[in-house]
Amino acid sequence: MVLKASVQGLEIVDKARKKKGWTKTVTVAWWQDALTTQATLRRFWRGIPIQSESFMNICHAVGISNWQDIVDKITDEEGESLEISYQEDWGEAPQLSTFYGRTEELTQLQEWIVNDRCRLVAFLGMGGIGKTALSVMLADKIQHNFDYLIWRSLRYSTSAKDLLTQIVQFLSNRKIEDLPTEFNSAVSLLIEYLKSHRCLVIFDGAEAIISQGETSEFYKEGYENWGELIKRLGQQRHKSTVIFTSREQFSEIAFLEEETPQVRSLLVSNLDKAAAFEIFKSKGLLDESHWERLLQIYRGNPLFLKLISGYIKNSFSGKVSDFLKLETIFIGDIQPILDASWQRLSILQKKVMFQLATNPGTLETIKLNQSVSTSEILESLQALQRRSLIERQLEGDEVIYGLQPIVKKYVVKQLN
Numbered sequence: 399m400v401l402k403a404s405v406q407g408l409e410i411v412d413k414a415r416k417k418k419g420w421t422k423t424v425t426v427a428w429w430q431d432a433l434t435t436q437a438t439l440r441r442f443w444r445g446i447p448i449q450s451e452s453f454m455n456i457c458h459a460v461g462i463s464n465w466q467d468i469v470d471k472i473t474d475e476e477g478e479s480l481e482i483s484y485q486e487d488w489g490e491a492p493q494l495s496t497f498y499g500r501t502e503e504l505t506q507l508q509e510w511i512v513n514d515r516c517r518l519v520a521f522l523g524m525g526g527i528g529k530t531a532l533s534v535m536l537a538d539k540i541q542h543n544f545d546y547l548i549w550r551s552l553r554y555s556t557s558a559k560d561l562l563t564q565i566v567q568f569l570s571n572r573k574i575e576d577l578p579t580e581f582n583s584a585v586s587l588l589i590e591y592l593k594s595h596r597c598l599v600i601f602d603g604a605e606a607i608i609s610q611g612e613t614s615e616f617y618k619e620g621y622e623n624w625g626e627l628i629k630r631l632g633q634q635r636h637k638s639t640v641i642f643t644s645r646e647q648f649s650e651i652a653f654l655e656e657e658t659p660q661v662r663s664l665l666v667s668n669l670d671k672a673a674a675f676e677i678f679k680s681k682g683l684l685d686e687s688h689w690e691r692l693l694q695i696y697r698g699n700p701l702f703l704k705l706i707s708g709y710i711k712n713s714f715s716g717k718v719s720d721f722l723k724l725e726t727i728f729i730g731d732i733q734p735i736l737d738a739s740w741q742r743l744s745i746l747q748k749k750v751m752f753q754l755a756t757n758p759g760t761l762e763t764i765k766l767n768q769s770v771s772t773s774e775i776l777e778s779l780q781a782l783q784r785r786s787l788i789e790r791q792l793e794g795d796e797v798i799y800g801l802q803p804i805v806k807k808y809v810v811k812q813l814n
């Protein structure tokens with residue numbers, strides 16, 4: 399069932415929220431307490447119908463128990479047509495307690511997806527850089543442009559078949575219960591729904607379907623056909639958008655990007671200084687004049703910033719200068735994220751990392767040290783860059799490749 403607020407109802411809610419000192423849509427606690435999203439809260443304020451559960455929760459969160467007084471009467475028929483007009487399933491999407499910066503990325507993605515109608519978009523970057531958070535924030539911001547929204551983590555999914563079945567069931571309003579057994583027919587059916595409605599489908603943590611270790615298969619068992627699925631999602635005409643967030647690029651997406659303007663990748667990069675400082679502030683760090691130095695060491699990976707801030711808060715009572723006095727780069731809980739990246743590297747990529755840890759350099763200097771073809775080196779550099787493991791700096795006309803301090807420290811540790 400869907401409900402919408404009446405004009406008088408909104409006045410009651412407005413009084414209640416002022417009493418609590420809350421803003422209309424910016425107070426995170428409100429939509430979080432109501433187990434909903436900022437976009438739903440915005441729709442509520444605009445008097446647009448939303449799911450009844452969210453409606454009641456929004457009222458409860460602001461202290462209104464008689465939510466019936468807030469409702470605008472809509473007929474059953476109206477309700478039914480409104481109900482099928484928008485459906486959302488956030489699956490395992492995390493609730494974001496805070497989200498700083500990234501306005502440029504959000505604007506660009508909005509342009510790609512809403513204006514340019516991209517069919518397939520990949521968010522790439524190292525663990526902790528903020529791909530998942532960005533996908534949630536973006537979906538929240540642009541969901542009103544879609545008829546359906548479905549968010550799924552590939553990290554937690556049990557089988558590829560279950561996952562595709564769930565999606566088709568959802569997009570067909572449960573008219574379809576089972577998928578055709580033949581994979582291509584199942585994909586065709588999915589694409590039929592992506593053609594008939596504007597759907598936003600998010601596959602988060604997509605590196606989970608890539609096989610690990612020594613195997614010639616790129617995709618993990620059970621997901622062998624996903625290369626084909628990705629290709630068809632990008633190539634075939636439909637009016638939906640499918641987002642993959644991943645620590646690694648998929649060759650099919652990289653290839654399609656060259657072929658069709660409706661397929662694009664965004665390399666999610668470091669948070670900017672202002673956003674990083676917001677994290678320091680929220681974690682209760684002191685000595686603001688030293689924050690810049692801390693940022694130089696840990697760069698703008700939000701997870702790294704949160705972890706190091708938490709560590710400084712606990713072990714140094716938040717005194718950044720005391721921590722910096724030790725003149726050490728502390729890896730601590732960041733280690734498992736770097737381990738995960740490291741384990742996925744090829745032998746050549748590791749060799750390049752070892753070289754850059756001691757000698758940052760140009761393509762020429764890397765070539766001199768590695769006895770492989772230039773194209774293999776270029777491929778390695780590209781793969782490392784897509785995982786945010788190497789940095790490029792311009793010195794005059796020359797591109798210098800190097801490692802950020804924390805990665806450098808990690809790689810040197812691997813040598814010993």
Ligand SMILES: Nc1ncnc2c1ncn2[C@@H]1O[C@H](COP(=O)(O)OP(=O)(O)OP(=O)(O)O)[C@@H](O)[C@H]1O
Pocket residue numbers: 494495496497498499500523524525526527528529530531532603644645669673677700701704
């Ligand atoms: N812009 C941001 N502002 C504040 N916190 C952020 C921001 N982006 C991400 N975070 C936080 O940083 C942490 C890591 O973010 P997230 O899980 O999105 O990274 P990820 O790139 O998806 O990592 P993984 O590859 O491990 O899935 C989370 O706690 C998240 O809430």
Ligand SMILES: [Mg+2]
Pocket residue numbers: 529530531602603643
């Ligand atoms: Mg993630």
